[in-house]
Amino acid sequence: MAKEKPDLVYGTLDMLILKALQHEPRHGLAIADRIQQISKDILHVEQGSLYPALYRLEAQGWITAAWGVSDNNRKARYYKLTSAGRKQLAAEQEHWSRITKGIDLVLAEG
């Protein structure tokens, strides 16, 4: 389980969270779990990164939060994508694909 490098690319967490909420509302830890699972354990979201990100997104109006009860019968805060959040997600994906294209050009060495 050696980890020499970060589990995340700085600046992508917001996008990943929005994406994880695309189909259905989830609570905090479930979002982190989902990102980890879908990425086949490549990505890992620390709680200390997760919650600040959620507040950020909520403050921007991209997600809304409501208390509910988790599958394990614990109280949990469920986050839901707003329509502004969907727009934001689209914009971030666009930006991501643009920048990675630039990086790949350099790495392919023209």
Added chain:
Amino acid sequence: MAKEKPDLVYGTLDMLILKALQHEPRHGLAIADRIQQISKDILHVEQGSLYPALYRLEAQGWITAAWGVSDNNRKARYYKLTSAGRKQLAAEQEHWSRITKGIDLVLAEG
């Protein structure tokens, strides 16, 4: 020329610089210019990011520096990749492709 988002992905600059030095030594501004050109103007490296990054890389032993004279007949500091730098570049590319694979998995939404 609207720029709402960063010109760089946080944490990739070191890799890009190493890559730009892969074939031949270059001086600072030439490195930034090359990254910008090869990426077709998608990426842009600010000087305030560039020089700190160069010192970092030099301190790690991944590049070495020597004063020389540029094409424009100005004194300039030429940076050269060391063999440790080549290893580092390979490692960073490996890490980059791994993480982007993870992100792409999430974005493709499994």
Added chain:
DNA sequence: CCTGCAAGCCTAGACAGTCTTGGTAAAGGA
């Protein structure tokens, strides 16, 4: 010759996002 501009290097401080480390509360099983 003098002036101005561009090339090239450099630094300090602000800032943003992540990570580390700590904590709380409550459900459920032993």
Added chain:
DNA sequence: TCCTTTACCAAGACTGTCTAGGCTTGCAGG
């Protein structure tokens, strides 16, 4: 009753980028 797990939360350190400045020097224009 106690322990573990789930779930949320906060403070501070840290790292890397950006903003905004500044310095020197070669060369072109007048």
